Amino acid sequence: IxxxxxxxxxxxxxxxxxxxxxxxxxxxxxxxAMIVVEYAYVDNLAAKASPSQLGISRIDHIxxxxxxxxxxKANGAVASIQISHAGRQRFILEQxxxxxxxxxPEITELGCPIPEPMTIAEIKDAVKAFGxxxxxxxxxxxxxxxxxxxxGYLISNFLSPYSNxxxxxxxxxxxxxxxxLLEIIQEIKAxx
Numbered sequence: 001i002x003x004x005x006x007x008x009x010x011x012x013x014x015x016x017x018x019x020x021x022x023x024x025x026x027x028x029x030x031x032x033a034m035i036v037v038e039y040a041y042v043d044n045l046a047a048k049a050s051p052s053q054l055g056i057s058r059i060d061h062i063x064x065x066x067x068x069x070x071x072x073k074a075n076g077a078v079a080s081i082q083i084s085h086a087g088r089q090r091f092i093l094e095q096x097x098x099x100x101x102x103x104x105p106e107i108t109e110l111g112c113p114i115p116e117p118m119t120i121a122e123i124k125d126a127v128k129a130f131g132x133x134x135x136x137x138x139x140x141x142x143x144x145x146x147x148x149x150x151x152g153y154l155i156s157n158f159l160s161p162y163s164n165x166x167x168x169x170x171x172x173x174x175x176x177x178x179x180x181l182l183e184i185i186q187e188i189k190a191x192x
Contacts, residue, residue: 001032001034002027002035002077004036004037004038004039004081004082004148005038006038006039006050006053007020007023007038008051008052009023010054011052012051012052013055014040014041014048014053014054014055014056014057014058015055015060015061016054016061016064020054020068021067021068021071024037024068024071024072025072028071028075028076028077029075032077033077033078034077034080035072035078035079035080036080036081037068037072037079037080037081037082037142038053038054038082039053039054039084039148040053040054040056040057040061040083040084041053041054041055041056041057041084041085042057042084042129042130042132043057043085044057045097045122045125046085046094046096047084047154048086048094049089049091049092050091050092051091056081056083056133056136059136061136061140062136062139062140065081065137065141065142066141068140069140069142069143070141078144079141079142080142080143080144080146081137081142081145082145082146082147082148083134083137083146084154085126085129085148085153085154086154087099087115087152087153087154087156088102088103088104088107088115088154088157089104089107089151089153090107090112091112094113095116096115096116097116097117097118097122098117098118098154098157098163099117099118099157099158099163099164099166099171100157100163100164100165100166100171101114101115101116102115102162102164103115115157117166123170123180127180127187128187130184130187130188131184131187131191131192133145134188134192135191135192138192145188147184149181154180158170158171158177158178158179158180159181164177
């Protein structure tokens, strides 16, 4: 399995480039059984983590993503894509949204603002965005999605008691901190 790794080869608007297609064509020709395409941001509000990150946030991303899925499958691999929300790990110096206002010191030192805690409405919107992204992945021909829920991005911001200082039903005990991930899984199942 080829694990997802950010290449920085997408256009600034998240769309596919010829260079990105060539890269994944060569990876697929190398013989992996499955390729998990690098993290793709799920919304245009706060999900994008880095410049030239792949997008899956809009309907107009589907055409390029479809070409990508086709190239991977034509070269013998299962096509998967990782869907993601930056949370507090946002490298583009725009306002991050996260579980709480706990900064990531290394990014804050570079000038990135301290994360703004998400409102309940913003959490619900992010959950819906993950489901919509999964539906777009399915429309584009991907065989599966991987939910990016680790090492500093949005979902891990909620899972960790270090970065989640909320006092509502998305914070505190583990059952509350895991709530966003369970809602995302339910939303993806509902949409696909």
